[in-house]
Amino acid sequence: MGVHENTFDSTLGAYLLLLPTLVAIGAFLYYPSLQTLRLSLYKTFLFGQNTRFVGLANFAELLSSQTYLGSVGLTFAFAAIVVAGSLAIGLFVAFLLYEVSDGKAAYLVAAIWPYALPTAVAGTVLLFLAHPSVGIYTHYLEAWFGVELDWFTVGWQAFAVLAVAAIWKQVGYNVIFMLAALNNVPEALNEACELDGVETWRRLVRVYVPLMSPTLVFLVVINTIYAFFGSFALIDLMTQGGPTNATNLMIYQLYRDAFQFNNLGLASAESVILFVLVAGLTYVQLRVSDRYAHY
Amino acid sequence: MTGITTTDLVKRFDDVTAVDGVDLNVRDGEFLVLVGPSGCGKSTTLRLLAGLESPTEGAVEIADSDVTDTPPGDRDVAMVFQSYALYPHMTARENMTFGVRTATDFGSGEVDDRVAEAAAILDIEDLLDRTPAALSGGEQQRVAIGRALVRDPEVFLMDEPLSNLDAKLRVQMRAELAELHAELQTTTLYVTHDQVEAMTLGDRVAVMYDGELQQVAPPQRLYDAPDTRFVAEFIGSPGMNTVEATLERRGDDAVATWGSNQLTLPSAGRVADRVDGRAVLGVRPEDLRQERDGPLRMEITVTEPLGDSLLTRGTVGGAEMEVSLPARSPVGVGDAVSLAADPERLHLFDPESGEALYHSSTELDATEAEPLLADGSPERR
Amino acid sequence: MSHETQDDAAPSAITDATLVPEQWPVHAGLIGSILLMASPLLLAFVMSTQTVPEVYDITNIGAGSDGLANYLEVLTTYEMASYMLNSLVMSVVVTVGKIAVSLLAAVALVFYRFRFKNAIFFLILFTLMVPVPVRIVPLYELMAAWGWSNTLLALTGPYLASATAVFLLRQHFLSIPDSLVESAKLDGVGPLRFLWDVLIPMSRGMISGLGVITFIYAWNQYLWPLIVISDQNKQVVQVGMKYLQSVGNAGQTDWGLIMAGAVLTLLPPLVALIAFRGPLLETFGLAE
Structure with a gap:
């Protein structure tokens, strides 16, 4: 320096x-x-024309609203599922990519392309392929497993479809970073494992994952932020928060309060809460990793 | 006059004093080598001259003007770095011309001429359109030197320019640098930790230790009459043997004694009077020889055949010493041999300050007008 | 004794592993995951060539009889061409602007010493914590107050400053060897010339990597354009996907057409990713 x-x-x-x-x-x-x-300390009236100072009333209103609290719980659940899912799948694919010796370059491009996938495209394509009446995925899932799928009316199914779309889009990003971390594992450690005859999956869990922990922590943070903020397009295109608020994540509630109901003060309070939650989560994740990660 | 003068130069980094009151004078057209062990402050001194560091105290003059506060770009110095510092995305030619436009007022035709000239001198004409990645280490260093040549600066500053080259190339480039300087006569300050480079290249050599200049002198004088115990031990390969001994006057002479070993130092009587009975005796490995009934006795612990000589290490009166014996001398580890010293090549140093008290040679007077005896007593016999 | 046999066995096991690539489970796993991830798009592409009746014949996954007609129609009749052009302009402006602005900031942060440097660097990094949704209401009002609604300025301005780009460029500049920097200093090379002739050429990989990342990021923006652009002619392609949803006749949505739009929307970032995968991976610390 x-x-x-x-x-x-x-x-x-x-x-x-x-x-x-x-x-x-x-x-x-x-x-x-x-x-x-x-x-966030003001109330807006008459489509945003008039404002009045209300102190923390917006926050009080939000925290006593069952709809909003439901949306917060939903968002946390969504983030947990998306983070866990995209990290697990990402790790699986990254490890295979790391292990494969032939055709690595081609596999790599084929595995990371979802990084370029626009969220709106992911949403639109899955909206069609998983469509309750014309979707080919729905058709075969129903045919093979004998279940009745209608995520336009069944809340948890809508939530699941949304999570699948979000994970799909995020895997490419995770694979890139995980593969970079895997490539940094010293060659001597691999050779030591081979000499000791450590089986592949045990090697992944006991050797690579601990060594990758700084990258994994980083990805947990990034994926959490993505799950909180990045899934707006999916909701807007696929479910509009429905059915009956089953996919009404905080970001979508915020958008509706601000730009459909013109409740700017309330929406701002929601922004503040979003910020506090994400900043708090990031802080906790970093602190936990400080304690447990192997650097 | 394009010499360099520093006055009481001091550089501190936080609580470390890297350069501690250096008064250095590089004469016009001189090739001066600054040598010392790593961490002695030699590179920092060079960087102070270049303006890459600014001094905590003291002043720097280049070509008779004070440049202490002048930014490096305006000092008209060119530097050659150990790592060559070539821009990887530019060809050799672009590297050589890149700095010239800003640093000088040469026209573009003149720049082209100068590149051609430098390339001819350095024999890199065929390499000018290659990028550094396509050049060997030696070729890269030639380009780096070429870049300095094109600038036509008042002063060349070279920071260990040969250290990244392999041994054979280093010897070759060393000779070429000497030739180059003989031709151009540009004032040059050259920093190295390699004393062979220092001795072979320098018109004069400045030895630095612990932020201070120990001695500035022509190479041979540095070897023959080191000003301090540090210089004595640093210069020479291996360096001078030093051993603490008691010193007694015997008429005009003095006798140094350690263990059961004794050496007579001609005309050192007056020194013995001054030093209160103790001094550090210095004698170079090549000034000791095997001699039946010699006054010193060495138990050999290691022998290193160097081909042209047999370097022998052992203890003499409890002190570690090295002796350079003729090649194929019939001695081995565990032997005890008798040694004698050349009486013309003995030295005494102050045990506390390390300053030279005495050199026994009679040939030194003419070489330099510096006092042979410390505290200004030039007459000896 | 058993110890010795182990020693003997170990080297041959290694030789076996390297010489005989018994990797079929690895290949199978990779091909399986890749197919799983790619299948929605492959299906979308097939169905984008189908007519409405063909689409509603759910299990028909053969090439449709519409050929590329859906593409032509979606581009012209449904304005996708102009949405894509708007997206392209936005993405290029954001990419060039963000990199230019970040280059200047990184030069200041690395090659100058000045007061409040760490504070400013922190301020830049902390912007990572305030994504658009956290400031969306005032930002929208600000654009309205400045009369920027429905303009390219509103689409691009909020994306110009970038913590990631400044951070990565700063790291990269710091990794340039000291002696190269000092050499330029001895030559008295000025900051802009240093940036243009030394830093940019030496950071080509990093800059192209950042370029692709930024381009993909800008192209994929949805929420902000949705809010700040109400004039349909000026809308970007992501929001254009939303307009497409209502396309259809007699209660039957023309999914083939919509899939054509989706494939078109994916194409530019996908091409960018494949074309610049080298610098992209390098920027993420994954040199090929």
Whole structure:
């Protein structure tokens, strides 16, 4: 650091170079974030024309609303399932990719492409393929397992379809990072395992996973944020929060309060709660990892 | 005049003093080598001259103007780095010309001429359109030197430029550097930890230790008359043997005694008077010889045949010493041999300060107008 | 004795493992997972060539008789071409703008020493914690107040600052050897020339990697364009997917057409990913 930072000697120059970034984060990130905080203390009337200071009334309203609390619980459940699912599948695929010796490059591209998958496309495609009446997946699942599937009316099924879509989209990202972490495992450790005759799956669980723990923690954080914020397009295109709020995650509730019901104060309070929850979760995840991860 | 002068140069990093009051004078056109063990402050000194570090105290003058506060780009110095510092995305030619535009006011035709000239001198004309990845280590270093040549600076600064090369290439490049300097006569300060490089390249050699200059002198004088015990032990391969001994006056001479070993130091009587009976005796391995009935007795512990000589290590009166014996001398580990020392090649150092008190050679007077005896007593016999 | 036999057996086991690739379970697992992940798209592609009656014949997964007609129709009649163009403009502007802005910031953070540097770096990194939903209401109001609603400025401005890009570029600049930086300093090379002639050429891989990541990210945005663009002509393709949903005749949704739209929407980021997979993986620390 020392050598690099002495290269150019001009405080003014440094601030000029930083100016675009500072203006952008000021105008588009920090100013609106603080405004969110302020707005969350106001009530909006008449389609946002009038505002009145109400203190913490918005928060009180949210925390006493069964709908909202249900949405919070749903979001946590959704995040847990998506994080666990996308990490488990990601780890499985990444480990296979790491182990395979022939055709690695081709497999790699074939496995990570969902990284490019737009959420809206994932939602639209699954909306059709898993459609209760015309979906081919639904058709065969019903035919093979003799179940009745109608996620347009059955809440848990809608929730499951949404989770599958979210996991599908996220796996590519996880595979990339996990494979990078696997590649950093020292070759000598692999050879030691081979000499000791450690079986493949035990090697994954006992050797690789602990060594990958910094990456895994990072992915848990990123996937949590994704589950909280990134699934909006899926809900908007597939379920609109239904049936009967079964997929009404916090982000969607926020969108509806803000832009369908014009309840800007309440929506801002929801933004604040979202921020606090995600920041809190990130903090807890990092603290837990500090204690248990092998660095 | 394009010499370099530093006055009381001090550089501290937090609580470490890397350079501690260095007064260095590189003369116009001189090739001066700054040598010392790693961590002695030699690289920091070079970087202070380049302006890559700014001194805590003291001043730097280049070509008679004070550049202490001048940014590196305006000092008209060119530097050759140990790691070559070639831009990986540029060809050799682009590397050589990249800095020239900003650092000098050469026109583009002139730059082309200078590149051609430097390439001819360094014999890299065929390599100019290659990128560093396509060049060997030696070729990369030639390009790096070429880049410095093109700049036509007042001063060349070289920071261990040969250290990344293999041994054979290093010897070859060393000779070429010497030739290059003989041709260009540009003032050069060259930093190395390798004393062979220092001795072979330097018009003068500055030995640095622990942030301080120990001695600045032509190579042979550094070897023959080290100013300090550190220089004595550092210069030479292996370095000078030193042993703490009692010193007694015997007429004009003095006798050093340790264990049952005794050596007579001609004309050292006055030194013995001053030092209160104790001094460090110094004698180089190549100034000891095997001699029946010699005054020293060594128990041999290790022998290292070097081909042209047999380096022998052992203890003399409890002190570790090394002796360079003729090749194929019939001695082995466990033998005890008698040794004598060349009376013209004995040295005494102060046991506390390490400063030289005495050199027995009679040929030194003419070589340099520096006092042979410490505390300014030039006359000896 | 048993100890010795183990020693003898171990080396031959290694040789076997490397010489005879008994990896069929690995290959089977990979092919299975890849097919599972790709099957929705493969099916979507097949059905995008089908007519409405063919689509409603659920188990028919043969190539449809519409050929590429659905694509033509969705591009022209249903305006997908113009949505895609809008998306392209937005993504390119965001990509170029974000990288340019982040390059400048990274140069300042790495090659200068100034007051509040760590505080500013922290401020930039902390923006990771405030994604669009956390500030969506005031941001929307701000755009309205500035008269930016329905403009490219509103689509791109909020994406210009990037913690990830600044962070990755900063790491990369810090890894440039000291002596290269010092060499430029000795030559008195100025910051912009240093950026243009040294840093950018030396960061080509990192910049292309960031470029693909940003392009894919921008192309896939949904919520913000949905809110800030109400003029359908100016809408991006992701939201265009939503408009497509209502397409159909006599109560029968034209899923073939919608799947054609989905395939088209996926194509640009997928092509970008495949074309730039090298730098992309390198940027994620996974050199090929």
